[in-house]
Amino acid sequence: MEMAQRKNILDLSYSRLKELVGSLGEPGYRADQIAWWVYKKLATSFDEMTDLPQQLRQQLSEVASLSSLTPVGEKISADEQTRKVLFKLDDGKTIESSLMLYASTGSSRERRTVCVSTQVGCPIGCPFCATGQQAFERNLYPGEIIEQVLYFMRQVRAEQQGKFEELDSARRPVTNVVFMGMGEPLANYESVWQAVVMLNSKHGPGLGARQITISTVGLGPQIRRLAGENIHVELAVSLHAAKDALRNELVPINKRYPLGQLIPACREYLEKTGRRPTFEYALFQGVNDSLGHARELARLLEGLNCQVNLIAGNPTKCREFAPSPRKAVLEFQRQLKESGVSSTIRGSKGADIEAGCGQLRSRWTANSSTS
Numbered sequence: 315m316e317m318a319q320r321k322n323i324l325d326l327s328y329s330r331l332k333e334l335v336g337s338l339g340e341p342g343y344r345a346d347q348i349a350w351w352v353y354k355k356l357a358t359s360f361d362e363m364t365d366l367p368q369q370l371r372q373q374l375s376e377v378a379s380l381s382s383l384t385p386v387g388e389k390i391s392a393d394e395q396t397r398k399v400l401f402k403l404d405d406g407k408t409i410e411s412s413l414m415l416y417a418s419t420g421s422s423r424e425r426r427t428v429c430v431s432t433q434v435g436c437p438i439g440c441p442f443c444a445t446g447q448q449a450f451e452r453n454l455y456p457g458e459i460i461e462q463v464l465y466f467m468r469q470v471r472a473e474q475q476g477k478f479e480e481l482d483s484a485r486r487p488v489t490n491v492v493f494m495g496m497g498e499p500l501a502n503y504e505s506v507w508q509a510v511v512m513l514n515s516k517h518g519p520g521l522g523a524r525q526i527t528i529s530t531v532g533l534g535p536q537i538r539r540l541a542g543e544n545i546h547v548e549l550a551v552s553l554h555a556a557k558d559a560l561r562n563e564l565v566p567i568n569k570r571y572p573l574g575q576l577i578p579a580c581r582e583y584l585e586k587t588g589r590r591p592t593f594e595y596a597l598f599q600g601v602n603d604s605l606g607h608a609r610e611l612a613r614l615l616e617g618l619n620c621q622v623n624l625i626a627g628n629p630t631k632c633r634e635f636a637p638s639p640r641k642a643v644l645e646f647q648r649q650l651k652e653s654g655v656s657s658t659i660r661g662s663k664g665a666d667i668e669a670g671c672g673q674l675r676s677r678w679t680a681n682s683s684t685s
């Protein structure tokens with residue numbers, strides 16, 4: 315191809331956007347105008363940016379693009395509170411993202427949470443996870459991560475006409491972002507962090523650090539690195555087992571970063587950021603759901619100010635990993651409590667549309683390979 319590849323504006327940090335504008339001979343404040351259109355007005359073309367000179371809009375559209383995701387499939391849960399979208403990337407690979415709606419309750423405000431993917435496939439290969447069963451293909455670029463959020467912001471805004479004409483801190487079409495889709499966020503650190511910085515920035519959508527959660531399988535050194543950043547996001551660690559022997563099987567990277575490294579890294583995260591880590595524990599029948607497992611978990615977390623989220627595992631193709639029955643989940647929780655650890659039980663939202671990580675994509679790939 316002769317044509318130089320166009321830059322995606324969403325891949326540029328604020329300072330790189332300034333550089334781009336400078337290279338076109340324009341003053342720095344143009345970068346602020348462009349960022350405002352992209353992240354506050356959710357513009358999808360340079361033509362919409364009516365306060366930019368016509369010539370600049372033309373130049374920009376020649377050297378840069380504003381999008382690299384194409385939605386190619388959508389599923390909506392029966393209760394309409396969860397939707398999941400399959401996106402095609404510029405190179406034809408696919409990823410998925412979901413939007414989860416939560417009504418306000420006595421103690422919490424209404425939330426609209428987007429769950430983003432960070433990689434195509436995942437290199438970690440947890441045996442109970444649909445994404446882990448797919449081949450790892452590549453890391454996502456920052457723009458590909460950010461655009462998943464912008465997509466749902468536009469969708470919500472279009473549905474609630476007039477309400478979110480321009481983003482402001484009181485009313486955002488998307489209130490929370492969780493890095494819990496396909497892939498391991500901390501194995502794609504640079505892109506993930508650039509996306510976090512932009513999502514949090516006053517030049518970007520301006521989401522609060524508390525409204526952003528990174529879920530990790532527990533890469534110790536990267537958790538420590540995260541602890542040193544100046545945006546203190548929420549950290550969720552997918553634990554699923556409290557002893558190395560079992561965790562080595564459920565979360566294979568545990569062999570490289572065993573619990574003896576992981577837990578101190580989480581402690582450091584708490585000390586440096588003041589954010590209480592959350593531990594995710596998916597319960598699979600006969601695998602990690604006995605009362606003995608609950609006591610082991612309590613022992614592991616002793617003295618660490620944290621939150622435990624229990625979830626009955628989502629069913630997958632692998633028969634070894636069947637969801638624990640409700641009764642076992644409740645007993646597990648009761649045992650944890652007796653051992654001094656409080657926990658919450660999470661429902662698996664959107665189970666009827668296979669909203670669990672990587673599930674829509676694996677179904678999609680299965681369908682398309684047979685046609």
Ligand code: SAH
Pocket residue numbers: 442443444493494495496497498499529530531550551552594596625626627628629630670671
């Ligand atoms: N790679 C990161 C983030 C993506 S996975 C991580 O592992 O944390 C998001 C969450 O889905 C993780 O907590 C993961 O353990 C969980 N998960 C994956 N498959 C699941 C299943 N079948 N049942 C329950 N939780 C599952």
Ligand code: SF4
Pocket residue numbers: 436437438439440443444445446447495496497498531552671
């Ligand atoms: Fe990767 Fe997370 Fe799935 Fe494990 S659970 S395979 S780390 S996406």
